[in-house]
Amino acid sequence: MGGPLTTEAHPTPAEPTTPLRIGVVGAGVISRAYLGHLDDHGRAAGLALTAVADLDPERAAKAAAGRRGVRALTPDELYAAEDVDLVLNLTVPAVHADVALAAIAAGKHVYNEKPLAPDRESGAAVLAAARAAGVRVGCAPDTVLGRGVQTARAAVAAGHIGQPVAATAFFTSPGHEAWHSDPEFYYRPGGGPLLDMGPYYLSALVHLLGPITAVTGAASRATERRTIGSGPRAGHSFPVEVDTHVTGVLSHTSGALTTLLMSFDTHAAHLPRIEVHGTGGSLSVPDPNNFEGPVALHPAGAGEWRELPPSAGYAVSGRGVGLADMARALRTGTAHRASGELGLHVLEAMEALLESAATGRRVEVNADCPVPPAVD
Structure with missing residues (x-):
């Protein structure tokens, strides 16, 4: 079989001391599921939400409201933010690659909602850019x-x-x-x-x-x-x-x-x-x-x-488990599963x-x- 169906487990990491800081781009319908999971389980999983951006400033502000330490930004401000390590890309599929490439160009890891990109050529370009920049790309579903x-x-x-x-x-x-x-x-x-x-x-x-x-x-x-x-x-x-x-x-x-x-x-x-x-x-x-x-x-x-x-x-489940798995992989230097x-x-x-x-x-x-x- 091409690619073994391995059952090798990754090492269990120690309790994270420095969380992976997450900036969300796209505050539409699916963001509610991700934000809810980050609210409930983010810190325990080594994740910290720091910023939300959307082309509609009111939507971004609504998503950030009531979340301690979370700012509403424009997408460009979020890409440049020093307190964002990974961009969670929850935009519509047509711009998945554009947002991912912008984040990678800013030196950020990326986790895209599915599909990875609108077509295979732009998807391949995202992975190539990430390899060149030394950052990781994750992709739903988790x-x-x-x-x-x-x-x-x-x-x-x-x-x-x-x-x-x-x-x-x-x-x-x-x-x-x-x-x-x-x-x-x-x-x-x-x-x-x-x-x-x-x-x-x-x-x-x-x-x-x-x-x-x-x-x-x-x-x-x-x-x-x-x-x-x-x-x-x-x-x-x-x-x-x-x-x-x-x-x-x-x-x-x-x-x-x-x-x-x-x-x-x-x-x-x-x-x-x-x-x-x-x-x-x-x-x-x-x-x-x-x-x-x-x-x-x-x-x-x-x-x-x-x-x-x-x-x-994973027994603790919800949209964002793939992010937690990616944070674990970054800490341990191993492969993340929602790749x-x-x-x-x-x-x-x-x-x-x-x-x-x-x-x-x-x-x-x-x-x-x-x-x-x-x-x-």
């Missing part, structure tokens, strides 16, 4: 470091399903415009169900089955316009610029084949999130968009599924799937991606 996916990974590594041969991965939704007050970016280049939700599923599949070597895909869109269903702009319609139903087959370095479906055109379904099937049984994997969830095993010849107790993964390299590999695989859908051809993927160490 949900796959929780007890759900990591317990499933431990079961696969222990041989509970024998040799993996196949997997299925399904995300089905009618789209985000029903609940999101500003959903247009989900339907522009860099969005769509694959680039929005695919990183959770493909990252989990790499943890479970190894990197992706090739893909075959098909795609469609059900409608050319969508209508916002909530908030002050409810009733406003906007154009759909990307395919909203993507399906295909992924080939992994392990030899396993994954059948993937990502859709914003599905109103209801009884499909599992992820299942992995092997020569000795089958495994039900929980929603990779969550940190927790039941993992069930059905050994070959068994009469029923049985739930496995949590056996791996830019994995983010780029997932981005390349997703773009290859869309290319295959457009051309009708099987597309090869660069599988030279280290599988992150398991979380014991």
